Amino acid sequence: MSFGILLLAFNLFLATEWGATAVSHFCFKGSPYAHKVRISLNAALGDQAYVWDECEQFYFQATVAYGMRKSMNKPFNVSDVHICAETKRISFYFVVTNSSDLSKPLPKTAVEEAIRMVRPRFNNAFSLDDRTLEFLGIEPTLAPHSEPSVMVWLIVFGVIMGLIVVGLIAITIIGHRDKIKKTRASKERDEENEDKSLSGIENGISCNTLDGTEGHKNEALYPDDKLTQL
């Protein structure tokens, strides 16, 4: 009985060991099944950066498993995500294996699809962004470029043009009104002058014509030193 238990334990131990070595077959630096992940905590968070420890690693595995579940609709577990070759940079490789068969790593394309699908949730989970949480080989899809630009500048243009046109109309109206006022004022002045002149007629020559504004200067009458010197 105890021997049986020992044998079972030994088998399990062998199985896990064998599983581990099996995984190390395909989780290494140049593996065709492994994706490299690079995390820049200090660049993203500065002082608020958390420490990348085993718990964070576990969280990462869990998120990848979540992604795989969402994408392939198969019950993936945390234990299906294997991490290796960790460095101080905070970079490592990971491989996802089929839940049923530990020796079968999933092809890169399947993993890529899953990661792409849940990328925003992934970033949010770690308070990082596309630049600071890099999956080498999986380019982030660029944010769709918002195109309200045409509207905004035309709106401002319309506002400015409206103001100018209103200003133009205002200036024209004010100018017109001023002109009317001026002609009315000068007409009144002319009438006053006429009244004055009517009272001043004696010999038929109105005083206005005598001191008219236009006239020719009789230069002979100006004291010209050239002439008076003898």
Added chain:
Amino acid sequence: MAARNENARVSDETNDVLKEGRPKWDNKFQYILSCVGFAVGLGNVWRFPYLCQAYGGGAFLIPYLIALVFEGIPLLHLELAIGQRLRRGSFGVWNSISPYLGGVGIASMLTSFLMMLYYNTILAWVLWYFFHSFEEPLPWKNCPLNNNKTGFIKECEESTAVDYFWYRETLNISPEIITSGDRQQWWLVLCLFAAWLIVYCCVLRGIESLGKVVYFTATFPYLVLLILLVRGLTLPGAIHGLTYLITPDLNVLRQPRVWLDAATQIFFSLSLGFGGLIAFSSYNSPKNNCEVDAVTVAVINSLTSIFASVPIFSLLGFKAMTAYWDCLDKNILLISNEFEIQDGNVTRENYFTWLDDLNATHCDTISALTLKNCVLKDFLDQSTSGTGLAFIAFTESIIRLPVSQLWAILFFIMLFNLGLSSMFGNVEGILTPLLDLNMFPKCVPKEIITAIICLVSFSIGLIFTTTSGNYWLTIFDNYGTAFPLLVIAFFEFIGVIYVYGINKFSDDLEFMTGRRPNLYWHVTWRFISPLLLFSVFLAFVTVQVQHHLSYEAWNPNYVEFPKKEKKEYTSWVEFICMFLATLPLIPIPLTALYHLIRSKFRRDSQRAENPVDNLAFQL
């Protein structure tokens, strides 16, 4: 005795003047502001700081101030005095001095007209950027995505987002000056129309409306410059920019090119020879101290240039600093990734020590990495002038500031006001002589004439809204205005000092200002300034002739893109350059010839000076 007779005649003319009905400034301040606004233009902001930095910083001030004292101030005083005395626009003034010199006035008008055509296009560009400054984020911050949304547009990736926005989305520039299918760009047409409408609105009633608008347009740029100064000085890298600007390098004064550039800069900066200053001063009352005005305007103009360099170069220093940091950051990332160093260990401060250590140990890997050589001076050296400064360099530094929309809006309103007040001078330089000439029947009001001028300029200005518009604008700028102005200024000196007569002019000045011009004015007007102008003209022509008629084109298919491709003008474009350079000058000999021929056929052109002629009997 003759002088007293003259004074009597002049005082009678003053009485006539007051009854003339010629519009006049509401107060002296409006007049000074208009002159200052005309003189202070875009060049003070984007040409002077560049020249200062390119020619050894503080050392450039020496030729600049010499040119100001011996060339700028004398000519400015001359123009203001002659306009105030003869109370006519440019054509009327020169015609009064001598009918043979009437061509100088026409030349001024033509040069003003050519300037008006393209200057408002620059204002249209400023408006375009201003309209876009309300967007979040600023459109020149990021490259737009390409059609499949897999990456950015190739042209934008290879250059920068700022370049792309300027060359592609604003100008939609063609790879060469003559292209088939050259269309007007509708957005530029709209902006040009808006710019002309604003100009029309302001000059509608002549100096009555202009005088009031100028309170804002001439003073607001100073406020913005002050704000930018305060903001700029607090930015990192500002000190580097300023030291780069100020560091005097006296060796540079040995190059003759420096003196030529200083002289031309003063000359063009003060907007001399356009006839605009003559027009402005013709609306003054005769008894006005034009001497003090001239010195004031010139000094304010130069001080503005110097003052404007400080915020400009603080911001350019900031831009260089951030570009330098970006360069360092890229290198740091490459190294951290390659050597798996913990993120945050290699910083900007210890980057170089790390680099040296790694170079010692892993030399091959380092050289395999494409590390850029980051030197701050290289980024500072990338300074430009002209539209490149405003629309590329400055916009790039703005996007890195927090609340960039505010800075963009302020900056572009400032640029617009600077250009607008210069446009006023140009428009008045054409309007005033036209109105004085009574070319239009009396029933046509001034507003309609102004509208016709604006409309014609707008229509011709549509050339500059095509895809090759920028190239044509450069041609107009280089050949259409620079060259004729020097000739016109030279004739102005000769005309006033030698044809009108320095004595008569001194009498006029005594009447207007209360004292005769002193030795400085006599010496500069008679000898120094005309000689200086003549030598500047010769040097200018020599330099231009040596410099092959070529231009730099923005060609995305060029091998060395984003560097600009150097192309030569085709022969008929060269012909247009020559034509533009000489067109404004043609009226000068033509008018002289015309009057010569006319006087030969008329015997009684001299009215006998009969002191006893009783003109009152001529009814």
